[in-house]
Structures are given as C-alpha cells and as structure tokens.
Amino acid sequence: xxxxxxxxxxxxxxxxxxxxxxxxxxxxxxxxxxxxxxxxxxxxxxxxxxxxxxxxxxxxxxxxxxxxxxxxxxxxxxxxxxxxxxxxxxxxxxxxxxxxxxxxxxxxxxxxxxxxxxxxxxxxxxxxxxxxxxxxxxxxxxxxxxxxxxxxxxxxxxxxxxxxxxxxxxxxxxxxxxxxxxxxxxxxxxxxxxxxxxxxxxxxxxxxxxxxxxxxxxxxxxxxxxxxxxxxxxxxxxxxxxxxxxxxxxxxxxxxxxxxxxxxxxxxxxxxxxxxxxxxxxxxxxxxxxxxxxxxxxxxxxxxxxxxxxxxxxxxxxxxxxxxxxxxxxxxxxxxxxxxxxxxxxxxxxxxxxxxxxxxxxxxxxxxxxxxxxxxxxxxxxxxxxxxxxxxxxxxxxxxxxxxxxxxxxxxxxxxxxxxxxxxxxxxxxxxxxx
Amino acid sequence: xxxxxxxxxxxxxxxxxxxxxxxxxxxxxxxxxxxxxxxxxxxxxxxxxxxxxxxxxxxxxxxxxxxxxxxxxxxxxxxxxxxxxxxxxxxxxxxxxxxxxxxxxxxxxxxxxxxxxxxxxxxxxxxxxxxxxxxxxxxxxxxxxxxxxxxxxxxxxxxxxxxxxxxxxxxxxxxxxxxxxxxxxxxxxxxxxxxxxxxxxxxxxxxxxxxxxxxxxxxxxxxxxxxxxxxxxxxxxxxxxxxxxxxxxxxxxxxxxxxxxxxxxxxxxxxxxxxxxxxxxxxxxxxxxxxxxxxxxxxxxxxxxxxxxxxxxxxxxxxxxxxxxxxxxxxxxxxxxxxxxxxxxxxxxxxxxxxxxxxxxxxxxxxxxxxxxxxxxxxxxxxxxxxxxxxxxxxxxxxxxxxx
Numbered sequence: 001x002x003x004x005x006x007x008x009x010x011x012x013x014x015x016x017x018x019x020x021x022x023x024x025x026x027x028x029x030x031x032x033x034x035x036x037x038x039x040x041x042x043x044x045x046x047x048x049x050x051x052x053x054x055x056x057x058x059x060x061x062x063x064x065x066x067x068x069x070x071x072x073x074x075x076x077x078x079x080x081x082x083x084x085x086x087x088x089x090x091x092x093x094x095x096x097x098x099x100x101x102x103x104x105x106x107x108x109x110x111x112x113x114x115x116x117x118x119x120x121x122x123x124x125x126x127x128x129x130x131x132x133x134x135x136x137x138x139x140x141x142x143x144x145x146x147x148x149x150x151x152x153x154x155x156x157x158x159x160x161x162x163x164x165x166x167x168x169x170x171x172x173x174x175x176x177x178x179x180x181x182x183x184x185x186x187x188x189x190x191x192x193x194x195x196x197x198x199x200x201x202x203x204x205x206x207x208x209x210x211x212x213x214x215x216x217x218x219x220x221x222x223x224x225x226x227x228x229x230x231x232x233x234x235x236x237x238x239x240x241x242x243x244x245x246x247x248x249x250x251x252x253x254x255x256x257x258x259x260x261x262x263x264x265x266x267x268x269x270x271x272x273x274x275x276x277x278x279x280x281x282x283x284x285x286x287x288x289x290x291x292x293x294x295x296x297x298x299x300x301x302x303x304x305x306x307x308x309x310x311x312x313x314x315x316x317x318x319x320x321x322x323x324x325x326x327x328x329x330x331x332x333x334x335x336x337x338x339x340x341x342x343x344x345x346x347x348x349x350x351x352x353x354x355x356x357x358x359x360x361x362x363x364x365x366x367x368x369x370x371x372x373x374x375x376x377x378x379x380x381x382x383x384x385x386x387x388x389x390x391x392x393x394x395x396x397x398x399x400x401x402x403x404x405x406x407x408x409x410x411x412x413x414x415x416x417x418x419x420x421x422x423x424x425x426x427x428x429x430x431x432x433x434x435x
Numbered sequence: 436x437x438x439x440x441x442x443x444x445x446x447x448x449x450x451x452x453x454x455x456x457x458x459x460x461x462x463x464x465x466x467x468x469x470x471x472x473x474x475x476x477x478x479x480x481x482x483x484x485x486x487x488x489x490x491x492x493x494x495x496x497x498x499x500x501x502x503x504x505x506x507x508x509x510x511x512x513x514x515x516x517x518x519x520x521x522x523x524x525x526x527x528x529x530x531x532x533x534x535x536x537x538x539x540x541x542x543x544x545x546x547x548x549x550x551x552x553x554x555x556x557x558x559x560x561x562x563x564x565x566x567x568x569x570x571x572x573x574x575x576x577x578x579x580x581x582x583x584x585x586x587x588x589x590x591x592x593x594x595x596x597x598x599x600x601x602x603x604x605x606x607x608x609x610x611x612x613x614x615x616x617x618x619x620x621x622x623x624x625x626x627x628x629x630x631x632x633x634x635x636x637x638x639x640x641x642x643x644x645x646x647x648x649x650x651x652x653x654x655x656x657x658x659x660x661x662x663x664x665x666x667x668x669x670x671x672x673x674x675x676x677x678x679x680x681x682x683x684x685x686x687x688x689x690x691x692x693x694x695x696x697x698x699x700x701x702x703x704x705x706x707x708x709x710x711x712x713x714x715x716x717x718x719x720x721x722x723x724x725x726x727x728x729x730x731x732x733x734x735x736x737x738x739x740x741x742x743x744x745x746x747x748x749x750x751x752x753x754x755x756x757x758x759x760x761x762x763x764x765x766x767x768x769x770x771x772x773x774x775x776x777x778x779x780x781x782x783x784x785x786x787x788x789x790x791x792x793x794x795x796x797x798x799x800x801x802x803x804x805x806x807x808x809x810x811x812x813x814x815x816x817x818x819x820x821x822x823x824x825x826x827x828x829x830x831x832x833x834x835x836x837x838x839x
Contacts, residue, residue, distance in 0.1 A: 022731055029724055067549070100662070102499035102693060114497050114693045175500050220662055230625035234590030302795045303714050306472070309787070310465050310721060317461045317725060321732040324454040328739035383713035385706070418450070 005353045009360035016329055020361065023325045027365025030318025031408045032372030037304065037311040039377060039400050044201065045300045048189035052129060052252075053290035056193075057259065059084065059249040060288070061270055065228040066280035073226060074197045074297075075245040078215070080273075085121065089265050090251035091258065092123040097247045098198060098205065098223035099214055104172040105160055115156065115206035116222055117173075119214040125151070125182075127252045128194060133157075135167035135182035142181075143210050150178040151208040157183040171207075174217055178209065191299045193290050195248050198223045200299045221246060243278070251287075263287050315411070322415045326358060330423035338428035350424045358416030359409045366408025370401060437760075441768050451736050452772045459776025459812055462729045464783040467808040468791060469718040471800045476711040482648075484533050484704075485600070485637030487569025490523070490669045491700040492678050493531050498661040500691040505659050506585075508690055513561075515684060516665065521673035524567040527657060528560040528666050530641045532568075534703045537641025542652065543622045544607045552624075553606050555599075555650035556640030557592075559658055565598070567668045568638070573601060575617030575633035582655040591625040594654040598633040602649035629654065643707050674699060730819040737769065737823035748827055749834035758828040765824035766817060773816035777809040784808065 013020040047053050061080050062072035076084070081095040097119055104112045124130070125137035134157075138149045150171055157166055166180045184204075191200040213219060218236055227244035253259045263285065270279045288296055330337075337350065345353075374396055396404075445452050496512065498505055509527060516525035530537030538559075541552030558564070565577045577598060584593035599607075604616040611619070613634045620628050629652075638651040669677045678697055685694045705712075741748070748761060788800045 019735060022735055026728055026731070029728060033721070033724070100497070102497060104499070112499065112691070112693055114695060220660075231590050234586075234588045236588070239589055301710070303710060306791065306795060307717065309790070310469065310718075313461050313465045314721060314725060317458050317465075317732075318728055320454050320458045320461070321728055321735075324451060324458075324732055324736045327450065327454075328735060332739070332742075380713065380717065383709075383716055385709055 001349075001352075002356070005356040006360060008353060009357040012329075012333070012357055013360070016332065019325055019329050019332075023322050023329070023361050024364045024368060026318045026321040026325070027362055027408055027412055028368035028372055030315040031366055031369030031404060031411070032376060034311045034315045034407070035369060035373040035396075035400065035404045036376035036380065037307045038403070039373065039396060040304045040380070041300065041308060042400065043190055044304060045294070046190065047291060048191055048193045048294075049129065049290060053193075055252055055254055056127065056290050057251050057253055057262070057287045058290075058293045059251060059266065060286040061266065061279070062281050062284040062286075063243055063245070063270075063279055064281055068228075072284050072286055073245040074248075075224065075226070076247045076249045077243055077245050078240040078247065080269075081247040081249055083269065084249060084251075084266075087265070087269075090262055091254055092127045092252035093250070094121040094124040094127060095211055095247045095249050096120040096124060096194070097211070097214060097221060098195070099219045100222045101173050101207070101209075101219055102175075103156075103160070103207075104175075106170065106172065107160075110160070117207045117209060118205040119211035119219075120208050121211050123252070124208065127250065128189075130187055131185040133183045133185040134165045135180070137208075138181050138210060143212065146210055146212045146216055148176055148178045148213075149181045149210065151182045151184065152180055153184050153204060153206050154186055156206045173207070173209065174219060176217070191294060193294060194250060195223070196294070196297045196299055197248075200297070215240065223248075259287065319411055319415045322361075322412060323418060326361075326416045326419040327422065330354060330419045331426075334423075334426050337423055337426055338430070341426075341428040347424045351420060354416065354420040354423050355413055358413045358420065362409035362412025363405065365412060366405040369408055370396065370404050373404065437764050437767065441764065441771060445768065445771065448740065451740055452775075455733060455736055455772045456776035456779065458729055458732050459773050459816065460780035460783055462725045463777055463780030463808055463812050464787050465725055466722050466812075467784045467804050468787050468800070469722050470808070471788070471804055472791075472797070473715045473718050475797065476715050479643065480708045480711055482639070483637060484639040485568070485570055485635065486532060486639075486700060487668060488700045488704065490671060490674050491568070491666060492669070492674055492681075493528075493664060493666040493696075493698060493700070493703070494681065494685070494694060495696040496663045496665065496685065496692055496694055498663075498690065498692040503661060503691050505661055505663070508692070509657070509659065509663055512663075512665065512685065512688075515688075516667060516681065517563075519677070519680065519684065521670050521677050521680075523668045523670050524563050525665060525667045526561050526564040526567040528558055528564055528567075528664055529658060530556070530558060531664065531666065531700070531703060532556075532558075532639050532641055532651075533643060533700070533707050534641050535643070535707050539640070539645075539647075540652075541624055542603070542607065544619075546622050546626055546628065548622075548626055553603065553650065554645075554647045555603050555652050556642075556645075556647070557623075558638075558651060558653045559594075559656040560653060561657060562655060564653060564666075565635070567666055569668060570638055571636040572598075573634055573636045574613040575631070577633050578655040584656045585659055586656060587659045592623045592627050592629065592654060592656065594656040595629055596632045596655060597621070597629045598635060598653045599631055600638040600649060600651040601634055601636055603652060604631070604634045606650065726815060730815065733769070733816060733819040734823060737765070737820055738826075741765065741823055741827045744827075745830055745834060748830045749832055749836075752830065752832035753835045761828040761830070762824050765827050766820055769816055769820035769824070770813065773813050776816075777812050780812070781805050781809055 060072045061076060063077060064070060064073055085095050099117050099119055100114055101117045102112055102114050121143050122138050122140045133154055137151055142149050157163060166183060169180045171178050171180060187204055192202055223246060225244055225246040227242060229243045231238040231242045253262055266285045267283055270285055273279050498508060513525055516522055538557050539554060540557045542555050543550055543552045561583060562578055562580045578596045582596045586593055601613055604613055607621055608616050616631055616634055619631050621631060622628055640648050640651055682694055682697050784805050791797050792799055
C-alpha cells in the first residue's frame with residue numbers, strides 16, 4: 001500500500017505541477033535557511049571535546065581591581081600560574097600562552113618567517129587529546145630543564161619538511177636550535193576552547209614549545225594582556241611581578257571530589273596571597289568545565305543568535321504558506337476523494353494517503369533544502385572570508401543531513417494535518433453529484 | 436461599497452484569510468527588524484575614522500637574530516621610506532586605527548587615582564604621524580620632534596605631551612571648549628601627567644565595536660623593539676604601486692627580518708567590518724526571499740479562492756456587476772486580510788525589536804520603521820493580488836449558466 005500511495009502522491013504532483021512546485025519551494029527555502037543557521041550554531045556552539053568536556057576545567061582567580069565590581073579575570077598572572085603549576089595538585093595541569101616567534105628554516109631556499117606559537121606544559125597534549133601524526137609531546141623533565149624541544153603543527157611540518165616525518169630534526173626558533181619531538185595531525189577544535197579570549201574561531205598555533213622559554217628568552221607575547229594596576233618599575237621583572245593577566249590555565253580533574261578538592265586548594269591559595277596584600281576582593285575563584293566556560297564566554301556571536309530567531313520565523317512563514325497551498329490542493333481534488341470514498345476507501349486509508357502525499361512534498365522540499373543549505377553555507381564562507389580562520393569549519397555532516405530531511409518531512413506533515421483532516425471529511429455525495 | 440458582503444464571505448472561509456494574515460504578520464516582523472539591523476550596521480560602517488584612508492597603507496617589520504639593531508633599523512627604514520618618490524609621509528605607530536588590534540588605557544582629568552577614568556585608545560607614534568594619518572587639527576598644535584621619548588621596555592608612559600581627539604577632550608573636560616582644553620593636563624595610569632597640546636577633529640580607536648571608539652590620544656613615544664609597524668601615506672593614486680615598492684625596498688635591505696601584513700587601510704577597514712557587511716548581505720537575501728514567498732502564498736491562495744468562486748463571480752456579472760466592481764471586490768478583500776496581518780505584525784515587530792534591544796546590545800528602533808513597513812506590506816499585498824483579481828474580473832457572465 002505504501003508504494004501505491006507514493007505513486008498516487010507522484011501522480012498528484014504531476015496533475016498540479018505549479019501548486020506542487022510552489023509548495024516544494026516554500027518547504028525548501030524555509031528548511032534550507034533554517035539549516036544554514038542550525039549548522040552555524042551546531043558547529044560554533046558545539047562541544048569541542050565531547051568525551052572529556054566535563055573533566056577539563058578552566059581556572060580563574062579573582063585578582064581584579066578592588067575598586068571595581070567586575071567578573072574575575074579570564075587569565076592568570078605569572079605569579080599565580082607558576083604557583084599552581086609548581087603545586088601540581090590536579091591530575092593534569094597546564095599553563096599556556098601565545099607567543100610570536102621567527103622560524104629560520106635550515107633550507108636556505110625558504111625565507112625566514114614569523115609564526116604564532118604556544119608555550120605550554122607537557123600535560124597540554126594528553127589533557128586535550130591532541131592527535132599526533134608523528135612522534136609525541138615532550139615530558140615533564142623537558143619542562144623542568146627548559147629543553148629546546150618543539151612540537152610542530154601539520155601545516156608547519158608541511159612548510160618546513162614537506163610533510164616528512166621530522167621527529168629528531170632541528171628547527172631554528174628565535175635564533176635557538178629546537179629539536180622536533182612530534183608533529184600534530186589536523187587539530188582545530190571549534191570553538192578553540194582552550195583559548196577563547198584570543199579568538200574562539202581562530203585556527204591552532206603553528207608550533208608548541210615548553211612554556212618556560214616564554215620567560216627565559218623573553219619571547220614576544222601575542223595574546224590578550226590585561227593590567228588593571230600600573231607596573232611597579234620597568235622591564236620584564238616588573239611585568240612578571242605585576243597583576244597583569246595573560247596566561248590561560250587548565251586542569252584535568254577526574255571526579256566531583258577532585259573538583260571540590262581543587263577549588264578549595266585554589267581558595268586556600270588566594271587566601272594565603274590575600275594575607276600578603278594581593279586578592280583584595282571577595283573570594284570569587286571560578287572553576288568552569290568546557291561547556292560552562294563556552295556559555296559563560298558567550299562564544300556564539302550575536303549575529304548567529306539573531307539569525308536563529310529570524311530563520312525560525314522564516315520557516316514559520318514557509319510552513320504557513322504550505323498549509324494554505326496544501327489546503328488548496330487537497331480541496332481542489334475533492335471530486336477524486338469523493339470517488340475513492342464512494343468506491344469504499346474509509347477515512348483511515350484516506351488519512352494515510354494524504355499524510356504520505358504531504359510527506360512526499362516534504363521529502364522533495366528537504367532534498368532541495370539541503371542543496372540550498374549547502375550553497376548558503378558556501379556563500380557565508382565567502383562573505384566571512386578570513387574573519388574566521390578555522391579551515392573547513394562548517395560543513396553539512398550526517399547528523400545535519402538527517403535532521404534536515406526529518407525536519408522537512410515532519411514539518412510538512414504537521415502543516416498538512418488540518419488540510420488532511422478537511423480532505424478526509426468532505427461529503428462524497430456533493431462531489432459525486434457534480435460529476 | 437461591498438464591505439458587508441466581503442466581510443461575511445471572509446467569515447465563511449476564515450482559514451485562508453488567517454493563514455495569509457499570519458504570514459504577513461511574521462514577514463513584516465522579520466523584514467522590519469532586518470532592515471533596521473542593516474541600517475544600523477551601515478551607519479556603523481559609514482563612520483569616518485578621521486584618516487585619509489584612500490592613500491594609507493601599513494606593514495609590520497619583525498627583526499631577529501644577534502645582529503638585529505632595532506634602533507638603527509627603524510631610523511634608517513623611516514628615512515628611506517620618506518625619500519621614496521610618491522611617499523607623502525611615513526611614520527612608526529604602535530597600532531592601526533580601525534584594525535581591531537591596539538592598545539587602550541584609562542585617562543583622568545585630575546591627579547586623584549580614585550576617581551573614575553575615561554577609557555581611550557592610546558597611539559604611540561613619531562611627530563610626523565599627523566601628516567601621515569591626514570588628521571584635521573582644530574585647536575592648539577601638534578607635538579614636535581623634540582618632544583619624542585624613546586623606550587625599550589614596558590612601563591609607564593614617558594611622554595609628557597599629547598594630542599587628543601575632540602571626543603576625548605569633550606569627555607574629559609565637558610565644560611571647556613576645545614581651545615580651552617589646549618594646555619590642560621590630564622593623567623595617565625600611575626599618575627603620569629600629560630599636557631594636551633592639540634585637539635584633532637576625529638581619530639577613531641582601533642576597535643570599531645568599542646563603546647569609546649571616538650576616544651583617542653596620541654603620545655610622542657617610540658617603543659624600540661624587534662616588532663615595528665610602519666604606516667605610509669602615498670601621494671594620491673600612488674598607493675598600490677608604492678605598496679609593492681616598499682615591500683621590495685624593505686626586503687632588499689641587508690637586515691635579518693620578516694616583513695609581513697602589508698595592507699592598505701581600505702583592506703583593513705573591509706576586514707574589520709567583514710562580519711557587519713556579511714550580516715547585511717544575509718539579511719537582504721532573507722528579505723527578498725520572504726517577500727517572494729509571501730507573494731507566492733498570496734497569489735496561490737487567491738487563485739484557489741477565485742477558482743472556487745467562479746460560478747458566483749459569473750452570477751454577479753450576469754446580475755450587472757461591472758469588471759471594475761469584481762476587481763475592486765478582490766482587491767478590497769486582500770486589503771482587509773493584509774491590514775489584519777500588519778496590525779498583528781506591528782505588535783510582533785515591536786516585541787521582537789524589544790527582545791533584540793535587551794539581549795543584543797542594539798539601539799532602540801526609530802518609531803517610523805513600523806508604520807512605513809506596514810504601508811509597504813499592504814502595497815506588496817495589493818500588487819500580489821492584482822494578477823488573480825484581474826483574472827477574476829475577466830470571468831464571463833455566461834459561466835453562470837454552465838454547470839461547473
């Protein structure tokens with residue numbers, strides 16, 4: 001019966017092609033526009049590290065200006081980051097920050113170039129499940145001894161070594177020889193959760209080196225630096241001892257108990273510092289997991305949220321349109337329905353037939369909607385250009401495709417309920433009489 | 436007039452009318468708010484930066500290695516840049532206006548560090564920066580070469596003179612005219628006094644979205660570091676060729692360095708406002724699509740309802756109704772439906788506008804958007820109904836005598 005009804009639906013489409021095409025177009029446009037926005041939200045607001053997002057915590061200590069009432073700073077000072085790192089009270093922990101560094105390739109044909117790198121501790125790689133193509137990260141000893149080791153991104157390895165396994169090779173960074181311990185595979189979490197205050201949709205860093213080099217070699221910082229209090233004196237020493245925040249700090253905690261322990265450790269630490277004259281505000285240290293942090297930082301741009309509202313209303317208009325057109329179509333074939341009823345079709349089978357006919361329109365609309373959504377997303381990529389640098393950051397994946405088709409069929413059937421009900425309840429006698 | 440019959444006929448077939456009215460209400464809500472957002476974004480994009488944008492470009496120089504002497508390199512680079520034919524002026528500056536990246540500080544009109552400070556962008560540059568940016572001095576004078584301070588480490592501001600934008604002068608000294616502000620002292624963090632020697636008409640901060648975008652202060656200070664930004668103003672028409680020549684010149688000098696981010700100020704502006712213009716384009720497409728769908732819906736339902744009433748129309752014609760009367764009937768019917776739609780739409784429009792204002796840091800919509808939108812939507816409705824109504828009017832009276 002199902003296929004018979006599908007064939008009837010196709011026949012009905014052909015009999016009234018303009019009205020039917022209008023309906024398919026309305027569904028396609030509404031669904032297409034909605035899916036573009038849905039994909040944007042789904043990608044940009046998604047969980048960047050789903051299997052671990054509840055165990056990774058971003059540390060915020062409230063060393064802010066006592067004369068102002070604002071949220072605790074997003075980053076840590078040098079003093080605090082180093083104190084937490086030395087205490088080592090979490091299962092894993094890493095301070096990290098962005099830096100700018102000049103790479104001098106050994107191959108004289110490649111001109112020196114400058115890249116954005118990241119200083120980090122050994123735990124950074126296992127904590128964030130960073131995928132390696134070759135080799136691995138460095139160990140805790142390398143951090144302690146400030147060894148000259150480097151992990152390259154896949155792109156940097158491509159540029160320097162043509163993509164070959166470069167583990168053990170030497171790279172000249174800021175005039176010093178660094179040995180490659182590992183090369184990453186593609187790694188572009190969206191949003192870039194481990195550093196959202198420096199561009200949540202930026203691409204990853206070109207290379208990673210043990211964090212202590214940042215200070216030891218006084219490498220130029222490129223991330224956000226915020227100082228509420230003027231430096232006391234000049235030079236690097238004054239900067240390191242200041243209340244300027246510039247370091248992101250993440251810890252991995254495996255259970256609720258570890259989380260509570262760690263927060264009380266943080267509170268004890270800031271209390272101790274308070275006695276030394278720092279942290280003059282009310283205790284307000286924060287330990288947010290990845291999802292909480294993304295929400296708190298309002299990573300989703302205003303634009304996509306405004307567009308979500310507008311796209312939902314656009315979809316509503318399209319569905320209202322579909323209701324009207326379906327009504328017109330179904331009532332237009334009253335005579336045929338009357339004939340079927342007179343020949344013995346009962347209301348149940350008429351209902352199923354028209355649900356399938358509406359679903360057929362929805363399926364066509366959904367398929368065309370997918371094509372529209374694909375071009376819509378490509379268009380948005382062109383419009384945004386390099387403002388969001390994560391490569392291939394939005395695409396239609398299997399869940400999105402399934403949601404689109406289901407939504408299209410579902411919406412059309414729901415929109416069709418009233419017209420279907422009307423179609424099932426016509427009086428066959430009247431329509432047979434006029435034949 | 437046929438108002439009575441039209442209303443009674445509508446009441447007998449409510450659903451079609453309700454569907455059209457609801458579509459129009461939603462369409463109106465989206466369109467008016469979208470137009471408002473587009474206008475708001477274009478207003479932001481149209482704000483002048485105060486610079487001679489068409490002729491300016493900038494580039495970053497990063498030195499490296501043991502042999503790099505930043506103090507000598509910067510001085511030589513600037514001297515060579517200024518000698519190049521086609522260069523009107525060249526300077527070194529810490530940040531580029533409108534670019535999205537720069538330095539900000541708090542400034543006070545008193546030396547009491549407990550009073551609230553005014554946020555402002557701070558530019559550190561040499562004395563030729565005013566000619567390079569093409570600013571318009573409205574009071575006092577620019578600082579001179581003798582005022583320049585050189586620093587090589589982070590710390591408090593060393594300069595003791597400054598030029599401020601008129602907006603900052605106004606915010607710091609609301610009771611004084613710009614001429615009276617000249618000679619006044621303001622204080623930077625760390626209670627560093629700085630004398631205002633001049634006021635420029637306009638100089639925007641580096642962040643187009645900042646609440647203090649018009650507040651800027653320029654201090655005579657050079658930060659000697661391996662990282663330097665040069666900004667160049669070309670003679671009219673020479674910018675594009677100069678960009679290539681400057682890159683070539685800097686790269687060819689025997690200095691261990693990387694030259695990057697060569698960009699014209701127009702490119703910088705374009706990329707700073709990329710999201711705004713993308714948003715405007717997307718919303719324009721949404722508006723066109725909505726009008727299209729809406730018109731299709733009106734046409735579709737009108738054709739359907741006319742087809743169902745062919746016999747009645749024929750009968751009316753046979754009883755003496757003229758073609759214009761039939762046309763008027765359907766146009767009026769559409770007018771009633773869209774009117775109900777725009778009334779509901781006006782309520783929804785204002786509701787959505789309030790939601791957007793409270794949640795998304797947007798200004799309140801001007802009052803005239805809603806009535807203008809309502810009138811336009813009624814006109815669009817009439818336009819969409821014109822075709823089907825004309826066809827209805829063309830129905831022959833003879834049809835009344837036929838069975839279907």
